Amino acid sequence: MIKIPTNVLIVDDEKDFVEMFGLRLEEAGERVHRAYSGKESLDLLAKEYIDVVVLDIKMPGMDGIETLQEIKKRYPIVEVIMLTGHGTIETAVEGMKLGAYEYLLKPADVEEITTKIEGARKRKEEQEERIRKAEQRSLLRKGGNVY
């Protein structure tokens, strides 16, 4: 089975974490993008094709929840996984109510992360599929209309 790479964006102000986590995901065959703040992540999303964002909750400036809301507003189809420390579990749960796919407690197991990224990507694909079908249906209905 050939692995289709997932386009992952890691957002965390802890540079060392982003570097190591990124290397690990790349070794596992994913395509990784990196951002060190909420604002930077939005700039990247505007330029790059992203499937799943792995987002740290506690960041200076624009925090994880604000970033999540902004991502969901601009790119509703992109899936977001929240990364949380012990102090922000409640916030992570709140994030799920705001449309995050899932949350993970730091330090997370790599199997756990991989599984959740996989799940997030599947959900995004299904969603894209539904949208495509809906678009086709609406095109067919419009079929008779001459411009």
Added chain:
Amino acid sequence: MEKIRVLLVDDEADFRRPIAKRLDRRGFEIHEAGSGEEALDYLEANPIDVVVLDVKMPGLNGIDTMARIKERFQGIEVILLTGHSSTEDGVEGIKQGAFDYLTKPIELTHLAGKINQATEKRRREIEKKREAEFRTKMEQQMVATERLASLGTLSTGIAHEIDNPLAIIKESAGYMRLVLNKDEMSGIPRQKDLSNAVDKIEAAVDRTRRITHQLLGFVRKQEKSFMETDLKALADETLEFLGKEARQNNIEISIEAGGERVIWSNPYEIRQVLINLVTNAIHATPAGGRITIRIEDQGEGVALTVADTGSGIPKENLDKIFEPFFTTKPPGQGTGLGLYVSRGIVGRLGGKMRVDSRVGRGTKIVIELPRCQPPVEGEITDNENICYEILNRIKGEPES
């Protein structure tokens, strides 16, 4: 009301007897002695509240007898009887610690009044001492509580801060493992050594993570609100969860539940406490031992007891067991947080936790939880507030 115990000391029996009789009729418990020496011997063996002491006696006189009484027996009040012409004896006696003096011939009502006053003074002194002891104890307790609280704040703060660097360590180790397992690395020398070192790093991260998890009470993810809580059901669940481990160690666990065992509380948190306590009990109990989870109805509250027949806790550890990170297990086996976290939870739920342990006989941990009331239908109230009202009533009673 206890009778006041009086020792009447005078070398003249003719003088002593009638006074003793009349005091007896007034409801005092009277004992007699014919000399200072005899009085001291009597006091050696019998409890007395007030000594009525003649100053002029052959052998040991009144003042000297009093000096020895004050020296040897604490809290006995002395009333001196002086001859008509020797008031200065009485004054001297008061200087040396007598409660008062009376001049012969004595007025009996007067003497009875003095005895009562002396007893009253003694009672007040005892009370004051008790109060002082109680206050010292309370202060010590408060200091201990505050220390624990600030330690708690500090350690949760540390736990939060540790999450991030821990994640970095974990990711780095994981990445090293990935690289080591690559095909291109298969030929490198000493690959085993490197891989072994990575194992150690990962195991240590997991160990640290266990500590932070426990410290921060992982239940906090769960519902925070109060609800109907069936303690028997929680005990059953705990048994289900830990029964296997107990059976493997050949320990018998049983549940005894009597009376109404449904309370209004937080089942998730109580379950965590039960799991902590029973885990401790299993670790402390040798093969062939017994663990009992007991649930007793106490009217306004419920007592939840976990008792084991294990090794017990040495006296010098009893006041340390609730401190964070105190453990008698080898490094890596126990976090030393189970009891600390449990006690915090019980306090939050308005309960009390106490421990009763004998080395070699076993340990009993008793949790008293308030029953609390569900909110009245249609009334918007904070359950916890209803609970706290009850608690404050309970807390109004002094600690036994």
